[in-house]
Amino acid sequence: DVKVTQSSRYLVKRTGEKVFLECVQDMDHENMFWYRQDPGLGLRLIYFSYDVKMKEKGDIPEGYSVSREKKERFSLILESASTNQTSMYLCASGDPQPQHFGDGTRLSIL
Amino acid sequence: TQLLEQSPQFLSIQEGENLTVYCNSSSVFSSLQWYRQEPGEGPVLLVTVVTGGEVKKLKRLTFQFGDARKDSSLHITAAQTGDTGLYLCAGSARGGSEKLVFGKGTKLTVNP
Numbered sequence: 001d002v003k004v005t006q007s008s009r010y011l012v013k014r015t016g017e018k019v020f021l022e023c024v025q026d027m028d029h030e031n032m033f034w035y036r037q038d039p040g041l042g043l044r045l046i047y048f049s050y051d052v053k054m055k056e057k058g059d060i061p062e063g064y065s066v067s068r069e070k071k072e073r074f075s076l077i078l079e080s081a082s083t084n085q086t087s088m089y090l091c092a093s094g095d096p097q098p099q100h101f102g103d104g105t106r107l108s109i110l
Numbered sequence: 111t112q113l114l115e116q117s118p119q120f121l122s123i124q125e126g127e128n129l130t131v132y133c134n135s136s137s138v139f140s141s142l143q144w145y146r147q148e149p150g151e152g153p154v155l156l157v158t159v160v161t162g163g164e165v166k167k168l169k170r171l172t173f174q175f176g177d178a179r180k181d182s183s184l185h186i187t188a189a190q191t192g193d194t195g196l197y198l199c200a201g202s203a204r205g206g207s208e209k210l211v212f213g214k215g216t217k218l219t220v221n222p
Contacts, residue, residue, distance in 0.1 A: 045210075096208045
């Protein structure tokens with residue numbers, strides 16, 4: 001069974017902390033994606049990666065960075081967490097478009 | 111900026127009823143995808159449509175892509191409680207593009 005696995009289902013952090021969200025896929029997809037999902041705003045693309053060490057900004061990259069050192073792993077980094085980054089974060093993989101999503105990380109920044 | 115408008119935003123029906131959910135845009139899309147998302151889970155891809163006028167069926171679900179590739183509909187026949195969820199449409203502006211534009215979703219509740 002194909003899988004996209006996100007490291008945490010729930011996470012609580014404090015403002016100013018550096019936060020790492022991890023995602024692993026087992027389908028050998030070239031492309032991986034990070035979205036955030038907020039009520040009334042839908043899914044918005046933060047970053048995506050089309051190859052190891054390659055990345056492209058999505059619609060809302062400010063305050064975030066990403067890392068893809070291995071094909072199966074894509075990390076989202078909040079450099080200095082702020083309360084407006086409280087959200088549901090979804091990782092996806094697919095070629096070329098998102099086909100499989102993880103179950104999400106609900107992140108709260110206090 | 112391309113936008114996808116979904117309607118209705120919320121829909122509550124009884125088991126056994128039929129329903130249609132719409133996804134509309136003023137822009138042309140090379141392909142359109144439908145997902146279902148259940149509470150506490152990520153979206154699950156149901157179908158991708160790529161040809162104007164295309165109709166795809168998945169058991170009791172029928173998906174149609176408009177002739178002009180600007181709109182799509184999802185029709186569910188004889189809804190079941192297991193159909194409850196958030197239905198999302200997403201479009202790709204050009205063939206092979208990784209980026210999708212997502213609609214805000216239709217929250218469907220099917221009551222027993």
